[in-house]
Amino acid sequence: MTHDADVIVVGAGPVGLLLAAELRLAGAVPLVLERLAAPSPQRKARGVGPLAAEALARRGLGERLAAHGAAGTADKARDHGSEKGHFSAIFKIDPDLQDEPDRRGVWIWQPELEVLLAEYATGLGVEIRREHTVTGLAQDDDTVTLTVVAPHGEHRLSAGHVVGCDGGRSTVRRLTGFAFPGTAPTMTTRRAEADILEGADRLPPAGRQPRGILHYGPGMLATFDYGDTPEDREAPLTAEELQNSVRRVTGVDVTVAITGETLRVTDHARQAATYRRGRVLLAGDAAHVHSPMGGQGLNLGLMDAANLGWKLAAEVRGDAPPGLLDSYTGERHPVGARVLHNTRAQSALLAPGPHTDALRDVFSDLMDLPEVNRRLGDMMSGLADAYDFPYRSTHPLVGRHCPDLTFKAGTREEHLSRYTRGGLPVLLAPDVRPAGPWRGRVELVQVESIAYDGLDAVLVRPDGAIAWAGGAEPDVEGLETALRTWFSR
Ligand SMILES: Cc1cc2nc3c(=O)[nH]c(=O)nc-3n(C[C@H](O)[C@H](O)[C@H](O)COP(=O)(O)OP(=O)(O)OC[C@H]3O[C@@H](n4cnc5c(N)ncnc54)[C@H](O)[C@@H]3O)c2cc1C
Structure with a gap:
């Protein structure tokens, strides 16, 4: 079809x-x-x-x-x-x-x-x-x-x-x-470009309050309200709803005019x-x-x-x-x-x-x-997160995401990002021959050295995850396993 x-x-x-x-x-x-x-x-x-x-x-x-x-x-x-x-x-x-x-x-x-x-x-x-x-x-x-x-x-x-x-x-x-599945909201954030027409002088300083948090400044007002969750989360935020929330959070009555963008978001997870x-x-x-x-x-x-x-x-x-x-x-x-x-x-x-x-x-x-x-x-940041791959590796970087490495190829100093624009995986290694059967599917870049401690060779997937990494004595069998796991020849 x-x-x-x-x-x-x-x-x-x-x-x-x-x-x-x-x-x-x-x-x-x-x-x-x-x-x-x-x-x-x-x-x-x-x-x-x-x-x-x-x-x-x-x-x-x-x-x-x-x-x-x-x-x-x-x-x-x-x-x-x-x-x-x-x-x-x-x-x-x-x-x-x-x-x-x-x-x-x-x-x-x-x-x-x-x-x-x-x-x-x-x-x-x-x-x-x-x-x-x-x-x-x-x-x-x-x-x-x-x-x-x-x-x-x-x-x-x-x-x-x-x-x-x-x-x-x-x-x-x-x-x-x-x-x-997940958990219901415990808190609702309401934020608006708004003017406080009445009651601003009675408000406490911005910050933590008895029942939530209040933020306000020229032309903006926001509450983090632990006292209620909205019945209709799709309905636009109104001045009345924001006033009620300010009252719940601080105990103070204000009159508000909404002048621009509004936002309501909860912490349901x-x-x-x-x-x-x-x-x-x-x-x-x-x-x-x-x-x-x-x-x-x-x-x-x-x-x-x-x-x-x-x-x-x-x-x-x-x-x-x-x-x-x-x-x-x-x-x-x-x-x-x-x-x-x-x-x-x-x-x-x-x-x-x-x-x-x-x-x-x-x-x-x-x-x-x-x-x-x-x-x-x-x-x-998620920087230390590592994926659990279906093969073993002793190199601590495997499964983590690769930074934009600097390396030496011949006499040139290069960056990994120069080779990743086309979306292919990239192998940086002093000897790329073991990956020969994947040529065309994987960018093979012969390097003299990589400016990263303990890293002499690396296979980077298109999403930036490090599929394989080699130190002074690269494990060629491991490289082939990684290549076979992720990419067809
Ligand atoms: C107040 C607030 C502050 C935030 N701050 C940050 C921040 O600082 N950093 C951060 O990383 N994240 C932040 N986020 C989260 C971030 O905004 C979202 O994670 C992000 O928008 C998700 O992107 P998305 O493409 O998955 O979904 P969305 O941005 O929601 O895009 C979904 C798209 O699908 C369209 N759509 C929906 N239904 C249909 C349909 N039936 N048919 C066709 N099209 C449809 C919608 O119109 C929309 O364009 C914040 C979120 C909020 C609410």
């Missing part, structure tokens, strides 16, 4: 856009369906973590990303009063104390990131159909058929696979019947039990939702896309080694679970009351210990 595309990606948010680009790069034909007529201007995420920044730099987007970074850093310092990272709004995670201080995220507002990714994906030939809302889904042994509502009417589209990148309230997840059911997969917020505490959602979702893209493309091409597509859930589900876990801890540590105040003081002191600071930094 002919399909409309190899893969239909539902949702042109950051995750759907990157996934579509990765699929295209690896030879599959994706089609992106998006219900919105134009990209959302909503400023949700203000940045991407180091792993996602590196994933984008591997595709040649590093400079464009960095061009936004300076303004983003200034915005962040202004709004948070600190350039440091935080755990549960304790701004003490010090980039300079981390094991690899040069591996940093980039502060870029989400709408700007989406423009950058949309341009990148369409530049590769990805088709995005806007005002196309998916309302129905059926799958059989070789096809997924979607019902789509568009301005010209309802119609059907089919593909070999469908990936739901359609956000936290994913229609694809619901229609496919993915289980989505849920994760799809598996990321694949038959020919339907999930990525990004469709696969996991959690509080935005610590700004981890984009990092997590973009790395889902990076992990899935090349695997699904290999499945489409028909040359995926056994188990490759299922390794997507195997690798990404535990990472998502860890993020849910730390956001729950952050919500608990933010709860109002004298006992939590005391706990926060203790925790804040502990964060002054470099070891604790590093552990929390690793937790928020």
